[in-house]
Amino acid sequence: MEGARLALGGDPPLDVLGGVDLIAHAGQVTAVIGPSGCGKSTLLDAIAGLQPLDAGQVDTGGDVALMPQRDALMPWLTLGDNVAMGARVAGVASAEARRLAAGAIRRLGLEGFADHYPHALSGGMRQRGALARTLIAGRSTWLLDEPFGALDALTRAGMHDVLRDLHAAESPTILLVTHDISEAVGLAHRVLVSGPGPMRIVDDITVDPADPAVAAGRALDALRSAGALA
Numbered sequence: 260m261e262g263a264r265l266a267l268g269g270d271p272p273l274d275v276l277g278g279v280d281l282i283a284h285a286g287q288v289t290a291v292i293g294p295s296g297c298g299k300s301t302l303l304d305a306i307a308g309l310q311p312l313d314a315g316q317v318d319t320g321g322d323v324a325l326m327p328q329r330d331a332l333m334p335w336l337t338l339g340d341n342v343a344m345g346a347r348v349a350g351v352a353s354a355e356a357r358r359l360a361a362g363a364i365r366r367l368g369l370e371g372f373a374d375h376y377p378h379a380l381s382g383g384m385r386q387r388g389a390l391a392r393t394l395i396a397g398r399s400t401w402l403l404d405e406p407f408g409a410l411d412a413l414t415r416a417g418m419h420d421v422l423r424d425l426h427a428a429e430s431p432t433i434l435l436v437t438h439d440i441s442e443a444v445g446l447a448h449r450v451l452v453s454g455p456g457p458m459r460i461v462d463d464i465t466v467d468p469a470d471p472a473v474a475a476g477r478a479l480d481a482l483r484s485a486g487a488l489a
Contacts, residue, residue, distance in 0.1 A: 290443035293453030324398035330389040339373035345392035363391035383414035454485030
């Protein structure tokens with residue numbers, strides 16, 4: 260994303276992305292943190308092509324899968340059909356999509372639940388289903404928009420382990436939006452810190468996995484200096 264800028268309608272218009280320059284390194288997890296309303300979700304929508312920009316450009320080759328804040332499972336479809344939808348949208352034939360979905364469901368620890376509807380699943384199971392759907396979309400870049408924010412602490416820790424395992428096996432480029440500093444430094448190779456909206460990157464932090472507390476402290480200082488903390 261190069262020099263991207265977006266202003267939403269109004270009088271005056273609301274400046275949401277204030278000239279963001281961002282490069283996500285291939286095969287790495289890059290986290291974006293910042294206060295609520297700073298434009299984090301809008302950034303992912305723009306990268307996914309769901310939100311047109313007023314200026315600048317996004318270069319992803321169109322090879323992206325977006326996992327939104329909520330699992331977005333369709334309530335009238337079974338878990339298996341919801342997961343298969345990730346491949347179907349990518350143009351995979353129905354029978355092959357079902358085969359891929361069955362494999363992803365086993366891989367995400369959901370075997371035995373393929374015929375269940377979303378209302379019968381726990382929050383963590385629904386998020387695993389959404390992640391399985393993202394996995395079989397066959398995209399090299401995953402855009403994850405606060406995917407674990409609605410989960411309790413124990414379930415969230417389990418989902419962190421799931422994401423680490425998937426990344427180790429598949430090596431996708433991941434852009435993770437979160438408001439949680441500990442989640443950011445625990446999952447990402449690199450953390451980009453935004454101040455209050457319009458979005459602007461105020462720090463770019465490399466995480467040392469042997470001592471993530473250093474990156475966490477720096478991120479907190481950056482947020483404080485940008486006026487993002489009360």
